[in-house]
Amino acid sequence: MNKKIYIGNTASISKIFTEQDVEKFAALSEDRNPVHLDAEFAKNSIFKQRIVHGMLSASLFSGLLGEQLPGQGTIYLGQNLKFTAPVPIGEEITATVEIIDIRADKPIVTLRTYCKDSKDNLVIDGEAVVLIPNP
Amino acid sequence: MNKKIYIGNTASISKIFTEQDVEKFAALSEDRNPVHLDAEFAKNSIFKQRIVHGMLSASLFSGLLGEQLPGQGTIYLGQNLKFTAPVPIGEEITATVEIIDIRADKPIVTLRTYCKDSKDNLVIDGEAVVLIPNP
Numbered sequence: 061m062n063k064k065i066y067i068g069n070t071a072s073i074s075k076i077f078t079e080q081d082v083e084k085f086a087a088l089s090e091d092r093n094p095v096h097l098d099a100e101f102a103k104n105s106i107f108k109q110r111i112v113h114g115m116l117s118a119s120l121f122s123g124l125l126g127e128q129l130p131g132q133g134t135i136y137l138g139q140n141l142k143f144t145a146p147v148p149i150g151e152e153i154t155a156t157v158e159i160i161d162i163r164a165d166k167p168i169v170t171l172r173t174y175c176k177d178s179k180d181n182l183v184i185d186g187e188a189v190v191l192i193p194n195p
Numbered sequence: 196m197n198k199k200i201y202i203g204n205t206a207s208i209s210k211i212f213t214e215q216d217v218e219k220f221a222a223l224s225e226d227r228n229p230v231h232l233d234a235e236f237a238k239n240s241i242f243k244q245r246i247v248h249g250m251l252s253a254s255l256f257s258g259l260l261g262e263q264l265p266g267q268g269t270i271y272l273g274q275n276l277k278f279t280a281p282v283p284i285g286e287e288i289t290a291t292v293e294i295i296d297i298r299a300d301k302p303i304v305t306l307r308t309y310c311k312d313s314k315d316n317l318v319i320d321g322e323a324v325v326l327i328p329n330p
Contacts, residue, residue, distance in 0.1 A: 062210060067290045069250075073225060077223075080204065081223055083221055084219055084223060085254070088212075088220055088223075088254060089251075089254035089257050089258045090208060090210065090217055090255060090258035091254065091257040091258035091261050092258075092262065093261035093262060093267060093269075095268065097262075098270060105268075105272075106328065113252045113257055114257070114271045114274075115250065115256075115271075115274070116223060116224075116254075116255065117256045118274075119220070119223060119224035119226065119250045119254075120224060120225060121249075121253075122224050122226040122248055122249065122250045123224045123225035123226035123227075123252075125228065126226050126228035126230075127201075127225070127226065127228060132228060132229065133242075136249045136250075136278050137277065137278060138249065138275075138276055138278065139249075139250070139253075139276045139278075140273075140274075140275045140276070141273055141274045141275070142272065142273045142277075143271050143272060143273065143274075164312075169202065169318060170256075184318075184327070193241065
């Protein structure tokens with residue numbers, strides 16, 4: 061088994077999603093909800109400002125899993141997400157994956173996956189399950 | 196409660212993700228796994244060809260929930276995903292959301308969320324939970 065694969069190992073990435081990023085994701089996902097795109101609408105919403113799509117913030121887990129932990133070759137089997145707080149455009153968030161379970165019988169690993177904002181508030185929590193074909 | 200909100204109601208969207216879409220998503224998610232971006236690498240992988248990021252296909256659920264069912268104002272509370280088969284670049288997929296539960300005490304709705312490819316193979320399955328602030 062890959063030396064990185066042990067309970068408690070983590071990998072993180074920080075990123076600020078800009079207005080342009082949110083507009084690109086809106087086009088990709090066909091999610092043009094005005095709370096993401098329209099400053100005037102967003103100001104009058106419960107969020108008070110434009111927010112990043114939850115699935116865009118969550119996409120950072122895909123990068124961490126596929127590039128860092130476990131890394132290249134990883135096959136994504138599943139992802140559970142709870143969106144616990146909104147992320148305003150321009151807010152720095154940090155996504156982290158942490159190995160919490162390694163199956164004894166198969167090279168299948170479960171990771172806790174979470175995102176925090178710059179004030180250390182949890183904005184996304186969840187778990188990913190991945191297969192490592194050549195552990 | 197919004198007239199659209201009843202058990203069994205569905206909304207769908209079809210989309211073909213192109214090489215350019217996958218490249219844009221790679222930059223947004225920081226997921227530059229070569230199975231998505233490098234044709235030569237992908238040809239020698241178990242997938243035999245470049246595939247769409249699972250989280251990019253899954254992003255279509257965000258658009259359906261936020262724009263169609265329940266529609267604007269929907270607050271995304273959670274999303275569970277199982278990636279059951281790969282999606283090659285250029286393959287048409289159809290994402291569907293279907294209301295499967297409506298809480299009696301709060302305006303919280305659970306939807307089955309799934310994606311099929313053009314041969315009707317299930318490529319993603321899961322569930323979303325959303326809040327409708329002004330039902």
